Amino acid sequence: MPTHSVLELRVRRLGIDTHQQPVAFMPRDCHVCRSEGFAALSRIELIHGAHRVIATLMVVDGHWMGSGEVGLSESAWHLLGAQEGDNVAVHHPAPVESMSAVRRKIYGRALSRQALAAIVRDIDAGRFSDVELAAFLSGCAGSELSLTEISHLTEAMVAVGERLHWDRPLVLDKHCVGGLPGNRTTPIVVAIVAANGVCIPKTSSRAITSPAGTADAMEMLAPVVLDLPAMRRVVEQEGGCVVWGGAVNLSPIDDVLIRVERALDLDSEGQLVASVLSKKLAAGASHALIDIPVGATAKVRDLPAAMRLQTLLVEVGRRLGLDVRVHVSNGEGPVGQGIGPALEARDVLAVLHGAAQAPLDLRRRALDLAGLLLEMAGKAPPGGGYALAEATLASGTAWRKFQAIALAQGELREPPQARYRQPVLAKRGGRVGRIDNRILARIGKLAGAPAAPAAGLVLGAALGQRVETDQLLFTVHAETPGELAYALEYADRHPEFFFVEEDEA
Known part of the structure; x- marks a missing residue:
């Protein structure tokens, strides 16, 4: 707390979405701005009762804010817990002491367990700016984290959130490293495993850069925003669940790190391992199955990279008391037919119903993973x-x-359907030789997914399949004509993402 007199401002909710970043807005002529020497992008601390928030400052010109006011973004507003017009104290935050450890890492020195715990606590408390987060992530990028550092980072990430404990000797979990549009195996796997009497409390993510996350697709079929007591009730009653991890505060800094890592386009094996395993440990798992799809446009590009990742996952899991098994799978193309929350949910229902039109690749992948989990649980012999x-x-x-x-x-829900649809046809006959997962995902996002849950696309042809001229390749689904047009225009500019090899003469 500052030793000088407390400076207070009236708080306003501005309704500005800054995602996870708390942001504050002050007029340039604000007396607090002047007396404290605040400038644009300064870090400031706001206090209201027992609540404290460290926010990035934006300085406002014009007359839409009074000189005695501070405006808050949505994330800052919810964290501060104030009411419109309340007075809040504003001052400089204390220096971030753990940044000294970050600087040592940048210069090549290893991070101790204590240093990583301090860094993670400061990140969780919102003390790190995005610049400081970027410095930490850059220092840990590539293969810069040792096995010991990854283990300590994983421990620290678990420690700042909730941790579930189940009164069962065996608790299973699964995760897919990602990069494959439509790869929605989790609801199917959970149903199969739980039906065999094995505990599988699954927490899943929403989409970050994809047209749908598992939580987005499951939300088309059932509520996923459950608190910890509700999640526990479901698991105790049915043996499994599929809920949104963000609602139960498991490894909460993971999303913060991922947001900045994505913006920097950094690929860190150590961060990935800590991200995955911290969530499994926080969910109370004793055994975890990790699926690593490998493909030219998947997250993991080649087999050597998959083998390195497998070694890290298994060894860090062993050090932290988690039995990890890795399944390396084919990641050359999308999985299933639908891409987008509602369309992927329809694929899940088709597989569970045993429908004739159910996508066989999604069914096979789900059975592969469920089978391995059942073997891990001792419900079936090896193979x-x-x-x-x-x-x-x-x-x-x-x-x-x-x-x-x-x-x-x-409740059990029926997935919605999009109002607008447009087929895209093959311009020549031949075999589908390549599908770019990243471009496919981009088309789904431009169509409106995941914000418009019925949007996305449905595949009409699969990798390796032979198609004729004017045969259906895929159908774009959208909620508005504009989004339909955006997606189709992008697809037209990237025709080779769905590459049809011409028949040899």
Whole structure:
């Protein structure tokens, strides 16, 4: 706390979405701005009762804010817990002591357990600016984190959030490293595993750069915003769940780090391992299965990179008491037919129902993963898990378990349908030789997904399939004509992302 007199301003909610970044707005002629020497992008601390928020300052010209006011972004408003017109104290925050450890890392020195714990606590408290976050992530990028540092970082990330404990000797979890549009295996896997009497409390993410995350797709079928007591009730009743991890505060700084890492386009194996395993440990898992799709446009590009990642995941898991198994899979193309929350949810339902039109690749991938988990749980002998998973799906037992989980989470929903659709046809005959996952995902996002949950695209042809001229390649779904046009225009500018190899003469 400052030793000088407390400076106060009236607080206003401005309704500005700055994502996870708390931002404050002050008029340039504000007496607090002048007396404290605040400038644009200064870090300031706001205090209201027991609540403290460190925010980035934006200086406002014009007359839309009074000189005795401070405006808050949505994230700052919710963290501060004030009411419109309340007085809040404003001053300089204390220096971020853990930045000295970050600077030492940049110069090549290892981070101790204590240093990483301090850094993570400061990030969780909002003391790091984006510049400081970028410095930390850059110092840890590539292969700069040792196994010991990754283990300590994972521990620290778990320590700042909630941690679940289950009164069961065996608790399973699964994760896919990502990069494949439509790869929505989780709801199917959870239903199969839970139907066999194994505990699998699954927390999932929303989309960050993709047209849908698992939580977005599951939300088309059931509520996913559950607090910890509600999540615990569902798992105790049904043995499994699929809920949004952001609502239960497990490893909360992970999303903060990912946001800046994405903006920097940094690829850090150590950060990825800490991100994945911290969430598994926080969810109370004893065993975890990690799927690593490998492909030219997947997140992991080649087999050597997958093997390095596998070694890190298994060894860090072992050090922290988590039994990790890695499954390396084909990541050359998208999975299923739908891309976008509602369209992926429809694929999930088709597989669970055993519908004739259900995408076979999604079904096979889900059975592969569910089978491995059942083997890890001792429900099937080595090599026998796939058959048990397939029998659970074919008998309708998995579908009944999924219905029970959805109802326990709140209700079973019917996914919405988009108002506008436009097919895209093959311009020549031949074999589909390549599909660029990144461009495919971009088309889905331009169509409006995930914000418009019914938007996205549905594939009409698969990798390796032969198509004729004017045969359907995919159909774009959108909620507005403008978004439909944006997606189609982008697809037209990148025709080779769905590459059809011409037949040899």
